[in-house]
Amino acid sequence: MDRAIHRETGSLPRKRAGNGAARRNDADQIGLDALVGHAGYAVRRFQIWIFQDFIKTLGGVDIRPTQYSVLTVIGANPGLSQMAVANRLGIERARLVHLLDSLEQRKYVKRIKSKADRRSHALHLTAQGETALAKFKRLAAEHERHVEAKIGKENRERLLQILAGFT
Amino acid sequence: MDRAIHRETGSLPRKRAGNGAARRNDADQIGLDALVGHAGYAVRRFQIWIFQDFIKTLGGVDIRPTQYSVLTVIGANPGLSQMAVANRLGIERARLVHLLDSLEQRKYVKRIKSKADRRSHALHLTAQGETALAKFKRLAAEHERHVEAKIGKENRERLLQILAGFT
């Protein structure tokens, strides 16, 4: 799909007229050498792909991966404080404020002032939020099938197993 | 290490005196439910961990993952244009401009005006850049050993194999 480099790109010091030198730089043929074999690079590229597919698949309902994770955790654990959600998801509490502002504005989440600890808020899904989350989960499952189609069913399971420690 | 939630956090509508309900919300014990089983979530958490370790391991030389990937590709393919590097790494050419500005300022990279195509620049490592990259590669290898220690040698290899398609 990306048809960018369809001719030689660099001005090689060697003779450029020959066909041998040109083929080397043909699109997608640039050597990565040391980069291959780096787990971080492969994981980064894969993470970009998987997030883009998630965003695309859930594009119709305008839900991003982080929003989805927040809704899921609140749905599974009603009454959590913002700190609890932030810690669980590895999000900063400062950032969660804006996420919840948005989700509350869209009537998916309620902040209820806790009476046990008047500093904190108990987070709950609204009725609207529950039905919406159910729909999001169906779309997320569809996204997950895209992942399966991309790397294979057994590879996906193996990968989940390898990375289970990062929950 | 993070001892944040050491008591119940939410004001559960159910009776709160019992021990059963309280244990459920104990630190790090919050259910993720549907989130587990999502490849994207596990990959995101892992990617964050791996990048932080990379940044920490290469912290002494002040090289971030993206900078490392740029240097590696240029080192392996001298004379590439900015577009070629950007396409190969999945970076936007607009973003690569700043990356190269920084690397050129630190005398690791040279932009040489191409005579074949006067719009483009041929990218090369300086002599200083070559010796520096050799050092970076040693540190990157050390980082890779951290990954092995984290997920296991055979798991790392399997993971690289699974994600090989994302180069």
Place this chain on the structure above:
DNA sequence: CGACAATTGTTGTCGTCAACAACAATCTTT
């Protein structure tokens, strides 16, 4: 009990990063 420390939610700043849009200079195509 009362001073002091810690926690929670909030606001703000800073830097990284992806996605676009616009532009001048320079090819390529026709």
Place this chain on the structure above:
DNA sequence: AAAGATTGTTGTTGACGACAACAATTGTCG
């Protein structure tokens, strides 16, 4: 030669992580 495409550049926007500071509230400890 004119029209279109490409390259490098600058700029904007928005998501995101890392910090710092603050008021309100709670916990601790002398």
